Amino acid sequence: MSDADFAIVTRDLTKTFSVARRHVGRFAAIRSLFDPIRVHRTVVDKLTMSVARGELVALLGPNGAGKSTSIKMLTGILTPSSGEVFVDGRVPHRDRVGNARNIGAVFGQKTQLWWDLPAKQSLAILRDIFDVPKSVYDRQLADFDAILELSEFWDTPVRNLSLGQRVRCEMAGAMLHDPSIVFLDEPTIGMDVVVKEQTREFLRAQVQERGRTIVLTTHDMTEVARLCERVLLINHGRLMFDGTLEQLKSKYGSGALVNVTFSEPVGALEVPGARVVSHDAMQAVLAPMGVTTPEDIVRALISRFPVVNLAVDETNIEDLMRDVYLTTADELAHKRDSPDSDRDSA
Amino acid sequence: MTTIAQLPVWSRAHRLAHTVRVARKVSVLNLRARMEYRGDFVISVFFGIIWQTSTLMFASVLLTRFKGGLGNFPGSGVLLIIGMRLLSHGLYVLCFSNLGYLPLLVDEGRMEGYFLRPLSIFTQLLLSQFNVNAIGDIAVGATTLGFAVVLIHIHWAIGTIVYLGVAVIGGLLVEGALQLMLACLLLRSPGSRVLGSWIDELMSTFGNYPLSILPKVVVGLFTFLLPLAFVAYFPAEVILGIAPRHGVMSIVTRWSPLAGLLLFMLAKRVWAYSLRHYHSAGG
Ligand SMILES: Nc1ncnc2c1ncn2[C@@H]1O[C@H](COP(=O)(O)OP(=O)(O)O)[C@@H](O)[C@H]1O
Ligand SMILES: [Mg+2]
Numbered sequence: 001m002s003d004a005d006f007a008i009v010t011r012d013l014t015k016t017f018s019v020a021r022r023h024v025g026r027f028a029a030i031r032s033l034f035d036p037i038r039v040h041r042t043v044v045d046k047l048t049m050s051v052a053r054g055e056l057v058a059l060l061g062p063n064g065a066g067k068s069t070s071i072k073m074l075t076g077i078l079t080p081s082s083g084e085v086f087v088d089g090r091v092p093h094r095d096r097v098g099n100a101r102n103i104g105a106v107f108g109q110k111t112q113l114w115w116d117l118p119a120k121q122s123l124a125i126l127r128d129i130f131d132v133p134k135s136v137y138d139r140q141l142a143d144f145d146a147i148l149e150l151s152e153f154w155d156t157p158v159r160n161l162s163l164g165q166r167v168r169c170e171m172a173g174a175m176l177h178d179p180s181i182v183f184l185d186e187p188t189i190g191m192d193v194v195v196k197e198q199t200r201e202f203l204r205a206q207v208q209e210r211g212r213t214i215v216l217t218t219h220d221m222t223e224v225a226r227l228c229e230r231v232l233l234i235n236h237g238r239l240m241f242d243g244t245l246e247q248l249k250s251k252y253g254s255g256a257l258v259n260v261t262f263s264e265p266v267g268a269l270e271v272p273g274a275r276v277v278s279h280d281a282m283q284a285v286l287a288p289m290g291v292t293t294p295e296d297i298v299r300a301l302i303s304r305f306p307v308v309n310l311a312v313d314e315t316n317i318e319d320l321m322r323d324v325y326l327t328t329a330d331e332l333a334h335k336r337d338s339p340d341s342d343r344d345s346a
Numbered sequence: 347m348t349t350i351a352q353l354p355v356w357s358r359a360h361r362l363a364h365t366v367r368v369a370r371k372v373s374v375l376n377l378r379a380r381m382e383y384r385g386d387f388v389i390s391v392f393f394g395i396i397w398q399t400s401t402l403m404f405a406s407v408l409l410t411r412f413k414g415g416l417g418n419f420p421g422s423g424v425l426l427i428i429g430m431r432l433l434s435h436g437l438y439v440l441c442f443s444n445l446g447y448l449p450l451l452v453d454e455g456r457m458e459g460y461f462l463r464p465l466s467i468f469t470q471l472l473l474s475q476f477n478v479n480a481i482g483d484i485a486v487g488a489t490t491l492g493f494a495v496v497l498i499h500i501h502w503a504i505g506t507i508v509y510l511g512v513a514v515i516g517g518l519l520v521e522g523a524l525q526l527m528l529a530c531l532l533l534r535s536p537g538s539r540v541l542g543s544w545i546d547e548l549m550s551t552f553g554n555y556p557l558s559i560l561p562k563v564v565v566g567l568f569t570f571l572l573p574l575a576f577v578a579y580f581p582a583e584v585i586l587g588i589a590p591r592h593g594v595m596s597i598v599t600r601w602s603p604l605a606g607l608l609l610f611m612l613a614k615r616v617w618a619y620s621l622r623h624y625h626s627a628g629g
Contacts, residue, residue: 072458096461097464114376126463
């Protein structure tokens with residue numbers, strides 16, 4: 001297949017920022033002004049991936065992993081330092097306008113709507129900018145309103161909307177022109193549960209009924225579990241994993257944590273398939289490893305120790321990443337040890 | 347799926363018409379939004395007028411002290427400079443002063459949104475809000491210019507009037523070009539905002555008087571470094587018939603209304619380059 005057959009293709013996509021470091025010691029401020037120390041930080045590091053048409057993919061990773069920077073390269077906002085990127089066969093930073101007609105994007109914490117105007121007027125302006133025919137515009141609005149219930153607040157100036165209301169309007173704005181590919185950078189951050197669910201339903205409908213391709217960044221694992229079949233996990237700008245959520249969990253554990261409180265002090269704590277994250281006399285935190293589930297650990301704990309309280313923490317991306325780290329570090333160590341390693345020892 | 351994305355590549359004329367249509371709609375809506383806060387709207391216009399009127403008062407004091415005019419300019423000629431510059435500046439505020447808000451737009455992430463629409467980022471930047479205070483500036487500028495035209499003892503041929511109009515637009519473009527180049531700096535380091543205020547200050551302090559009252563070195567700086575002389579001073583000399591008749595400066599002065607256009611074209615290039623190297627705010 002050629003690059004144009006995929007919604008998105010990147011090869012060794014890299015972004016390096018040059019950032020100024022401060023001098024330390026005598027005359028630090030003046031030296032920083034006249035002779036700044038420039039350091040290069042590679043924020044996205046040789047990212048190679050592809051997304052097929054009609055896929056809903058989660059770009060997952062902890063804060064600072066390089067998710068937003070990747071999205072900005074895919075949307076033509078940032079020019080890559082090296083590597084290749086194709087969105088619907090186009091190079092976004094070379095053909096920004098062509099790409100813009102074909103994609104939509106929402107950056108959760110930022111607004112693209114006109115601050116002073118009622119949300120609906122912003123949508124009307126976007127209609128003009130994208131030259132959306134009246135019939136399409138009306139159909140789209142009715143469609144969006146049916147799930148997102150925008151008409152309850154779209155006559156309010158954007159500055160007076162709540163976050164959840166605003167982001168729903170942003171989503172409508174991003175899809176008004178019927179883009180085939182949509183990028184959502186942490187769209188549900190700060191939303192309440194009801195609105196989150198509404199948003200997910202909307203995204204599912206956009207993929208299933210309209211055939212859009214959606215790339216979603218988040219560090220909310222629940223969201224991923226509810227929405228995406230496929231997960232791209234990045235950390236320190238590198239692609240660490242590409243596969244289904246099930247594969248991710250079976251490879252690295254679920255990322256969930258089991259918190260336990262004992263009725264009397266407990267000495268050595270050993271539970272098969274679990275790693276002890278922290279442990280003092282009366283309390284402990286355990287993480288399931290490999291195929292072990294939190295429920296297995298709960299069962300094991302109850303049968304062996306004087307448990308008074310148990311709580312399973314929702315899957316948490318930071319913890320999952322920690323597990324991924326430990327496992328990948330292990331993998332690397334194994335590779336180095338094994339004699340048939342394909343690594344060059346020199 | 348619908349086929350909006352597959353529309354044929356538009357012709358330039360088509361695109362221009364599209365931009366004009368969008369610009370009109372957004373400006374009307376933005377203006378209407380500002381007018382909803384009536385008190386704020388009235389105060390903005392009022393202070394615009396007060397501000398520029400104080401400039402006029404200072405000038406009239408000067409002119410009554412120096413009855414013979416300033417430098418090589420008669421009193422009415424000084425009024426011509428003031429009127430041209432105020433009107434140019436008012437139009438600049440109306441069209442371009444959103445450039446100064448660039449750091450804010452970058453911080454708020456609205457700049458990212460501009461990249462996502464099939465419209466020039468520059469145009470979107472200029473349309474980000476309606477600058478009501480321009481109305482006061484333009485009103486005072488146009489009034490002053492009107493008085494100057496009546497008071498000056500020259501024959502106002504059609505050619506002269508056209509020259510005046512082009513010069514006012516040229517002045518608007520000089521200021522726009524300077525602030526656009528500054529905006530390119532702002533894109534890299536928001537701290538350069540101070541430089542913008544300083545340029546503003548210089549232009550409003552020195553722009554209202556015939557530069558010939560200043561030392562030659564300073565005139566040179568205001569010609570080639572901060573090209574303030576092209577805003578009103580040079581074209582006014584030509585209109586009043588007191589421009590140099592020989593040498594390079596006679597050509598420079600005569601063609602001065604075009605300086606704005608050239609500078610602006612240069613600034614747009616620098617802008618395009620800066621956008622390609624846009625860093626975006628982290629996060
Ligand atoms: N314009 C920039 N200049 C310098 N560093 C940046 C810039 N944008 C992002 N970064 C850095 O790049 C890293 C990745 O940022 P980002 O892509 O926003 O991560 P994420 O969205 O995954 O949280 C962070 O450490 C951030 O500080
Ligand atoms: Mg981010």
